[in-house]
Amino acid sequence: MNPNPQPTFSSSANALDTIIDRFKSSDLTLEEALQLFEEGVGHLKVCQSHLGVAKGKVEELVQTLQEEGEVITEAFGDDEEE
Amino acid sequence: MSPRNPKSKNSQTDGSQQQLDLDAASAVVEMFLGDVLAEEVNQNNRLVPDIWSVSALTAYFQSVIENDPVLGMPVVVEGELSNVKRSSRGHVYFTLKDGKASINGILWASTVSRLKFKLEDGMAVYLTGKIEIYAPSGNYSIVGKKLEPVGVGALQLAFEQIKEKLEAEGLFLDIHKKPISEFPRRIGIITSRTGAVIHDMLRVIRQKNPGVDILILPVAVQGESAFAEIATAIKRLNQIHRMNPRYKIDTLILARGGGSFEDLFCFSEEAVVRAVFESDIPIVTGIGHEPDYGLADAAADYSAATPTAAADWAVPDLRLLMREHHYRGEILLELMNDELMAAEYELDQKATRFTELVTLVLENESRSLLRTREKLTDAIARKLEQSEQRMARQSGELSALSPLDTMKRGYAITTSLKDNKVIRSVAAVSTGDTITVRLEDGTLHASVSEIELKPSI
Numbered sequence: 001m002n003p004n005p006q007p008t009f010s011s012s013a014n015a016l017d018t019i020i021d022r023f024k025s026s027d028l029t030l031e032e033a034l035q036l037f038e039e040g041v042g043h044l045k046v047c048q049s050h051l052g053v054a055k056g057k058v059e060e061l062v063q064t065l066q067e068e069g070e071v072i073t074e075a076f077g078d079d080e081e082e
Numbered sequence: 083m084s085p086r087n088p089k090s091k092n093s094q095t096d097g098s099q100q101q102l103d104l105d106a107a108s109a110v111v112e113m114f115l116g117d118v119l120a121e122e123v124n125q126n127n128r129l130v131p132d133i134w135s136v137s138a139l140t141a142y143f144q145s146v147i148e149n150d151p152v153l154g155m156p157v158v159v160e161g162e163l164s165n166v167k168r169s170s171r172g173h174v175y176f177t178l179k180d181g182k183a184s185i186n187g188i189l190w191a192s193t194v195s196r197l198k199f200k201l202e203d204g205m206a207v208y209l210t211g212k213i214e215i216y217a218p219s220g221n222y223s224i225v226g227k228k229l230e231p232v233g234v235g236a237l238q239l240a241f242e243q244i245k246e247k248l249e250a251e252g253l254f255l256d257i258h259k260k261p262i263s264e265f266p267r268r269i270g271i272i273t274s275r276t277g278a279v280i281h282d283m284l285r286v287i288r289q290k291n292p293g294v295d296i297l298i299l300p301v302a303v304q305g306e307s308a309f310a311e312i313a314t315a316i317k318r319l320n321q322i323h324r325m326n327p328r329y330k331i332d333t334l335i336l337a338r339g340g341g342s343f344e345d346l347f348c349f350s351e352e353a354v355v356r357a358v359f360e361s362d363i364p365i366v367t368g369i370g371h372e373p374d375y376g377l378a379d380a381a382a383d384y385s386a387a388t389p390t391a392a393a394d395w396a397v398p399d400l401r402l403l404m405r406e407h408h409y410r411g412e413i414l415l416e417l418m419n420d421e422l423m424a425a426e427y428e429l430d431q432k433a434t435r436f437t438e439l440v441t442l443v444l445e446n447e448s449r450s451l452l453r454t455r456e457k458l459t460d461a462i463a464r465k466l467e468q469s470e471q472r473m474a475r476q477s478g479e480l481s482a483l484s485p486l487d488t489m490k491r492g493y494a495i496t497t498s499l500k501d502n503k504v505i506r507s508v509a510a511v512s513t514g515d516t517i518t519v520r521l522e523d524g525t526l527h528a529s530v531s532e533i534e535l536k537p538s539i
Contacts, residue, residue, distance in 0.1 A: 009265035009403075016410050023417040033421040040414045047407050050265065051400070056295040058284060060275075064318060071322055071329055076284075076298050 009050035012043040019043070140217045147213055147222075156212050156227060159185070163205045168194075174201055178209055178224065186223035187211070193227060198240035198347075206232035237347045244352050245377055253359045254380040260364040262384050262396065265403070266332035268295040269396055270319045270363065272312060273337040273389065275300035283337060283368075283393040291400040297322075297331060303338040309351035312336070316357040316365075323363050333396045334361060336378060337368040337389035346370050350377040358382055368392025489522040496520075499527070508533050 007015075019040045022028070028036065059073035131138075147153045161178035168174050172191030177184050187209055189201075211226035231239040248254065269287065273280055280298065287294055299319060301311040316334070323331040336358065338349065348354065349369050358365050358381040367382040368389035379385035386392035481487070485495065496505045499516040511517060511530050519526040 010263070013265075013407070013410070016414070020410065020413050020417065023414070023421070028421065030421065030425045033418060037414065037418040037421075040418075044407070044411050044414065047410075051293075051404055051407055055292050056268075058296045059298065061297055061299045061318075061322075064322060071326060073297065076296070 006049075007043075007046050009047055012046040012050075016040055016043045016047070137217065140215060140220065144215045144217075147215070153213050156210050157224075158208050158210045159224060160206070160208050160232060161185070163187075163201060163207055164203050166201045166203050176201065178207070186221060187226055188223050189226045189229060193229075197229065198237055198351075199231065199243050200240075201229070208232060235343075237344055241347065241350050241377070244350060244355065245380075248352070248355055248359075248377065248381070253355065254377075258359065260383045262364050262366060263332040265398060266294060266396065268297060268329070268331050270323075270331040270334040271296060271298045271337065272301055272315045272319070272334065273298075274303045274339075277339055279337055279339045279389045282390050283335070286390050286393040287397050290394065291397045293400065294397055297329070304341065304345050304348065308348035309354050312348060313351075313353040313357040316354070316361055320360075320362050331363050334363045334365045335368060335389075335392050335396055336365055336382065337392055338370065339389065340371040340374070346374055346376055349379075354378050355381045366392045366396045486522065489520075494519045494521050494526075508535060 019036050022036060023033070058076045060076040061071060062074055063072040064070070134142075159178060161180050161184075164177045164179060164184075166174060166176040172194055174189045174194050176187045176189075178187045179185070189197075194201075208230045209224060209226045210228040210230075211224040213222055214225050215222045230236050234242075252258070271280065271283060273283070275298075284296065287296065297319070299315045301315050302308045303312070316336070319331055319334055322329050336349070338346065346369060349367075355377040358367075358378050364383040366384045366386060367376075367379045368386045368391055369376055369379060370388075372387045375385070384392075384395060386395045485493075489495070497503060497518045497520070498505055498511065499518055502518075503510070505511055505517065511533070513530050513533055515530050517528055517530060519528060
């Protein structure tokens, strides 16, 4: 459906590591460095957005409707809820 | 099936009666062969007819067996399977033998379907069943109700068989293992709804990473239907994962608390192992305790020792990720800063060198300029001096040439009153014209009374 989904945490984190390696290992021109830095900041933001999510849901699958894998769930009663 | 005498169910044989005495035998014959057959019984009250029909003899034989205190009850026979053949309807025919004898055996399809393991030639088994005669062919065989392997348990054998089969198909190879998501957003959990396992797992996941969504699909994890439920659950979560983009599942955990080999066997059933293998979602198993290793574990992408270990493995520590994330940010900033500092330093170096060069050039230039200026000043001074001298000379010469000096010596300048022009020739005036004669100390106005031409020479 979405042709360009948000990059995953892992892909962004890996891309960042690659950028950091390039910074460390190769002789960059200032332009290249600035461009890489800008890319790196973009990846950092993606990672940040992944890390900063709210508390996840705990659901129990009740039913699957055949079309489009539509699901019906209900909150899972966790007795040990704080 | 062998034909049975309808009266046979009425027969009752005393268990202590090991040998048939004649009367009893006669009674039995009468009882079993019925009226028609009874006619064939010898008139002399002998217990057997002179001439038997084949079916009567067969029926008699059948009845003897059925009424035998030993053979009438199910017997357990130990032997080796051979000639195992499966019919199109699912019945299994085989020969059970030991070193000296063999006997035919049959397992009806309904019995076969309850067997967890597969019957193979050469297998040593305990067969429980009753001997029956198949009248049309005159063969007798044991119709088995139960069959168990000798030495190992039936489930153990089934385990080994499934393992061997799926191993040969490559289901347990490492090349098929999918990487477990490093940062899952949603975890699917297939386990029992009841018991501590699910709560322990939820606690571990919450502690490590509260942001993860969890989708639980409760199943029975023991009993006859468990394996089918588990296999279906795996397929169902995969279907949801494939078809519903809002319900992507990054990792699937298959879990069960500890139990006996029999309790855990459902996780080694072929259907479950295949479902694990075919899952698009990477699967982490946590089944039983440390030494338990089922076939689902072998086919899974990662197998943890316990359910909580599986939960722990499936979910990254958020605090650790945060720390790494901040570290990356700092490193990136630091590296960029280094890069800028290096560029600044380089620029500084260049600027310094440039300034030095420019200063040097300017100094040289200004020195030569100074020299030029000095030369120029000198030249101008000289020129001025020369000019002054010349002017002084010229002014002396000029004053000598001034008409005032000439007039002092008695010369006059005559001009016409008409046009105030200097008269240089007598031809410029006529008699009677008024002229002005300018002397050194005044002016005379006079009129021309006579014109005399200078005689030509």
